[in-house]
Amino acid sequence: QKEVEQDPGPLSVPEGAIVSLNCTYSNSAFQYFMWYRQYSRKGPELLMYTYSSGNKEDGRFTAQVDKSSKYISLFIRDSQPSDSATYLCAMTRGRGNKLVFGAGTILRVKS
Amino acid sequence: EAGVTQFPSHSVIEKGQTVTLRCDPISGHDNLYWYRRVMGKEIKFLLHFVKESKQDESGMPNNRFLAERTGGTYSTLKVQPAELEDSGVYFCASSQEIVPGLHNEQFFGPGTRLTVL
Numbered sequence: 001q002k003e004v005e006q007d008p009g010p011l012s013v014p015e016g017a018i019v020s021l022n023c024t025y026s027n028s029a030f031q032y033f034m035w036y037r038q039y040s041r042k043g044p045e046l047l048m049y050t051y052s053s054g055n056k057e058d059g060r061f062t063a064q065v066d067k068s069s070k071y072i073s074l075f076i077r078d079s080q081p082s083d084s085a086t087y088l089c090a091m092t093r094g095r096g097n098k099l100v101f102g103a104g105t106i107l108r109v110k111s
Numbered sequence: 112e113a114g115v116t117q118f119p120s121h122s123v124i125e126k127g128q129t130v131t132l133r134c135d136p137i138s139g140h141d142n143l144y145w146y147r148r149v150m151g152k153e154i155k156f157l158l159h160f161v162k163e164s165k166q167d168e169s170g171m172p173n174n175r176f177l178a179e180r181t182g183g184t185y186s187t188l189k190v191q192p193a194e195l196e197d198s199g200v201y202f203c204a205s206s207q208e209i210v211p212g213l214h215n216e217q218f219f220g221p222g223t224r225l226t227v228l
Contacts, residue, residue, distance in 0.1 A: 041221065042221055043115070043204075043219030043221045044219045046216050046217075046218075049214055095209045095214070097167075098169075099156065099217060101155070
């Protein structure tokens, strides 16, 4: 069983839609939860991070962590064609430790 | 500020040959990580340097892989001899010294796409 499960998609939505991406995990030792965005032929770029449970909002993006359910989510409001990318969840036990990634979800926002 | 750079961007070699990948981290970053993504799989950790020392090499698949970090600056990852299953994208990431209370973001390079024929 994988430590982190993420539906690879692809997920196709119209411009302006609310996008919901999520991951589940099995290791209760994870404390830091991140969402990375990766454009084609580029490296992953940090989008959001959350420590432990709770919500965090940054502009059109909201990250949620529910440690009791081992479930994390990323919401994108008013999605734009420029949001089209692969979104990777990642988590780690502590600062500086290795990241454990989900498979990544391919998102396509159609104009 | 320059980001993490990796060289080459793409390498095509034959099974049994040797390939060396290079990573230049962001200047001043003590932590350097190697990850790889093989076709259809998630990005997986290979190893972690703190300065010139290997902090965690639990992800290295076998002894055909050798990573070094000369003087705590750039790092190389050598695959010798390469096998078909080594094909994939190899990412390098770096981060600053770990400071309690601050998020320790890992900045990724663009990756080296390795194809073993």
